[in-house]
Amino acid sequence: MSNVEAESAVMRCGAPVDDVRPAGAPRVDVLSARDVPLGGPRSMTVRRTLPQRDRTLIGAWCFADHYGPDQVADRGGMALPPHPHTGLQTVTWLFGGEVEHRDTLGTHAVVRPGEINLMTGGYGIAHSEVSTPRTTVVHGVQLWVALPEEHRNADRDFQHHAPRPVRTQGAEIRVFLGSLAGEVSPVRTFTPLLGAEIVLEPGMTITLSVDAEFEHGVLVDSGDVRVADTLLHRAELGYVPPGADALTLTNESDGPARAILLGGTPFEEEIVMWWNFIGRTHEDIAKAREDWETSSERFGTIESFPGGRLPAPALPNATIRPRRNPPRC
Template sequence: MSNTEQAPEALRCTPPPGAAAGVEVLEPREVPLGGPRALLVRRTIPQRARTLIGAWCFADHYGPVAVPATGGMDVAPHPHTGLQTVSWLFSGEIEHRDSLGTHALIRPGEMNLMTGGRGIAHSEVSTPDTTVVHGVQLWVALPEADRHADRDFQHHVPGPVRIDGAELRVFLGSLAGSASPVRTFTPLLGAQIDLDPHATITLDVDAGYEHGVLVDAGEVRLDGTALRRAELGYAAPGTAALTLVNDADAPARLILLGGPPFEEEIVMWWNFIARTHDEIVEARDEWEAATDRFGAVEGYPGDRLPAPPLPNAVIMPRRNPLPPKRTDDRASEPVVRRVDAELLYEIAIDGARAGLTAYRDRGDQRIFYHTEVDSSFARKGLAATLVEQALLDARAAGKRIVPVCPYVARFVKRHPEFADATDQVSPQVLHWLEVELG
């Protein structure tokens, strides 16, 4: 599935009052896929509170929606890099075509897994006989060693496994004695769980994994924390069992995701996963130029999806926020460093990026144009520390400071010790910066 958002945003969500320790509730946001009769999906990851669960980096939940009312799903050929896509339906039927030459149907209870690697293109269209579409679309980030892997497509129909109070279909990894034969590049768990009315089940899981429970139907409790439909409950590593409770008179259905924490930073934009801004730009340019990197999708009756415009800023890496405070209740001192490959300064705590200030060099001028600090680190004075160290470094390198960024401008105004190294923001500078950022 293509991510057709033109202006993605991220929300920070926290567990509701009284939530059980270790369970974080992520609320979905609605995203339209397509044109005037767009199919609305509910996206729970990525968001600012949580970028990944294991290597799972994208989760869209959609339907049930009537096809005559919405036009169904019709996603034209579009590209992917650095990921695997996992398609799983509860109802309906979707036709899949890709540049590997695959022509397959996605049906309820049948998993299709496509590997993009260096580049692949595919289309997804609900079939003419489909009256309702309902399912999830999931992405998996590929690790550094395998992110340029060859294109691949796998299909698997997991058999149902009955345990007391629930039925499971394990499409990736292993759970409750059922194992999927599907190949992945990192350890993963993916399963549909249907809970009987008033059922309570406890599942033995890998304590090294983090887990997510996405509720499709009904309401459940994950280790005591209530989850409503379309919400995703996150459980950190360290537990060897998950308890799921359905208190209602009707069945509940959920998707369980898991995997060991994915330690690499990734850059996500549109349908690409990379490691740097420049790799994203390169992939977009090659898609727009119709190079053979992504191949061609045969049999789709229409044009390819054009890539949206790139943002006027450096696309920043994503990683999960820091875990809860360490047992000694102390955090490392913040570290500010210049990241030449990304043209920015970052401030990091315990190795995780907490904020950044981006710049461009124009001759002997260093133009600071954007500063941000993750909301989870707000009100800790990190922005001031970051900007002060960045300006000191720029001055030591013989650069003139140009404070286009409003925060940097305010900082310079409050700290006259930088006045002798600061240039005014001129129309010429603004025009140059606009051209430089595209």
């Protein structure tokens, strides 16, 4: 899960000359995914939409991997040995299969579809993620949240929550972070955030009231989903800038469509992000890598994991620069 992209390119602001959005409809920028292999020849391949050249963050959401459905018999499932994190929270949300989670807090949990596992790395944590023996298909999203400077060295923490489904006309919603559709998640975050799974029946439209101070992202897992006036296909992420107090989603497919809705207040701090670490300077990253490679107490130990841990890659032969979002349009 390394991230060593070049610094964001300059992008033009303002609507294109052929923009014919209806009055009042929010702008939706379409971000396409790139395939990233995790491991060897039979490794999982994830579709990564954050970070990328045109957008680093949506609120404090700084990383979004979408994977599956993959047959374990063909691809080998998820098998990530102990690896470290700093300066962030990880969010695991599954659509299918099960993942066994162990961390250096002593947590041993099984992640199941429709349940959020949120782990706070802060100053340093390590965890492993392995498909359970009974899992035949792996399918879900892995998301990261950047911690603000005030809390980026927070204590390790782990939270689990199974949100109840909210059923409205033609849709089912599970709110795993923040608030939406009258539901409030009890999971604690360090900045205002929204995270929800939305399943739409064929041909159905839903309009959701949202916080106009948030920017939002709609990541499509299955089907074709129209957000306002923009059609999104599978694995595409639609970005909506702050200012919209409602989002309209329409399933343009013959079958059910599923999407993840993310949101948050714009994260104004610059971050340095490399491999599994988030800091503010190159030196922060280099120190975290050194601490991991020397088995520092900073990350702790997972005593019960049967096998070795994941070594850190070599640092690039250049200073790792802060990531920036493009200028607001």
